[in-house]
Every structure is written in structure tokens, then in C-alpha cells.
Amino acid sequence: MRAYTVQCGYAAYYANTVTVEAKTLDAALDKAVAAANDDPSWKAIDHCGDTFVDAVAEGVDADPWHDFASALPIPNHFTEAGTPPVVTIVVKGGGVQDVSVSGGRARVCIKDYDTEGGSDADHDLCRDEDGADCALADWGVLS
Structure with missing residues (x-):
């Protein structure tokens, strides 16, 4: 059998609701993202995403990352996005x-x-x- 080193993760969702004023929806969304990022009131919400694979490499204690990507290709159904439509x-x-x-x-x-x-x-x-x-x-x- 082969050994693989696999980095797994899950999306831990946090939310921060802010109120902004703007002339357009795009401007409001830009302002909201900036305001939320500057606000310490982020709260964890109940659902965490399913566990997915970030990166994988063959070998014991191998670095699963290579040039900012997984050393080995990850099948779609194991990725955060999942199998595309x-x-x-x-x-x-x-x-x-x-x-x-x-x-x-x-x-x-x-x-x-x-x-x-x-x-x-x-x-x-x-x-x-x-x-x-x-x-x-x-x-x-x-x-």
C-alpha cells in the first residue's frame, strides 16, 4: 500500500451583518464588505461545511502543496466546490x-x-x- 499526506478542511461560516448607505447596489456591497471586515462583531453561525480535501501528496509526511496547488490532482467530488453541474x-x-x-x-x-x-x-x-x-x-x- 502507498502512503499519502492529505490536508483536509471545512468551511467554518461566520457572519457579520452591517448597514450601509449608498447610491447603487454595487456601491452598497463594496461598503458593506469593507465595513464588515473592519468590525470585530463577527459571529459563528451553526452550520459548518462538509469536510473537503485542500491538497494531497504521495508519501509519509510529504508536503501536499506544490507551487500553491495540490501536489496531486484532487477528484472534483472531494473538493470544496464538489462535482460541477x-x-x-x-x-x-x-x-x-x-x-x-x-x-x-x-x-x-x-x-x-x-x-x-x-x-x-x-x-x-x-x-x-x-x-x-x-x-x-x-x-x-x-x-
Whole structure:
């Protein structure tokens, strides 16, 4: 059998509720984070997260960290984030027919660059970040 050195952890959740005034939500959130960080009134809340693996290395008393990452890859289901959701996109006849998500929640945006031969009335045409025309289908957050 092989020996492994494994660093495990869990998320111990603390909360600090602060009140701030701001013109926008983004400004309020920036101010709230700064105010909460400067306030000593943090309180532990009841739930601690599940135990997860931070880093692992093979060997007795081996350093599980290498260049600020785990020395060995950690399978997703042992990480803090867990197994990511799977997004399935069904395309038939040149168009998206269905989108489904299993194992979690995901926002699904599909950019279709094959818009030749179609009219603006046929597509919700937009420009991407590089200025290229595409049809955008935003399926929203699915689970």
C-alpha cells in the first residue's frame, strides 16, 4: 500500500451583518464588505461545511502543496466546490432544441455564429465582445 499526506478542511461560516448607505447596489456591497471586515462583531453561525480535501501528496509526511496547488490532482467530488453541474445542449436542424442541467445549477448562454442566410427577424442577432454577429439564446439559470 502507498502512503499519502492529505490536508483536509471545512468551511467554518461566520457572519457579520452591517448597514450601509449608498447610491447603487454595487456601491452598497463594496461598503458593506469593507465595513464588515473592519468590525470585530463577527459571529459563528451553526452550520459548518462538509469536510473537503485542500491538497494531497504521495508519501509519509510529504508536503501536499506544490507551487500553491495540490501536489496531486484532487477528484472534483472531494473538493470544496464538489462535482460541477453538467450542461447538455441538444442541437437539431441547425438550432438548439433543448438545454438541461444535472448535478446543480448553471446559467446557459448559447452563441450561434452560423447566421448566414437568415434575416434579422429570424434571429436575435447581437455582437459579441469581439464585434462578431451572433444569435444569442439565453436559457437563464437551470437546475
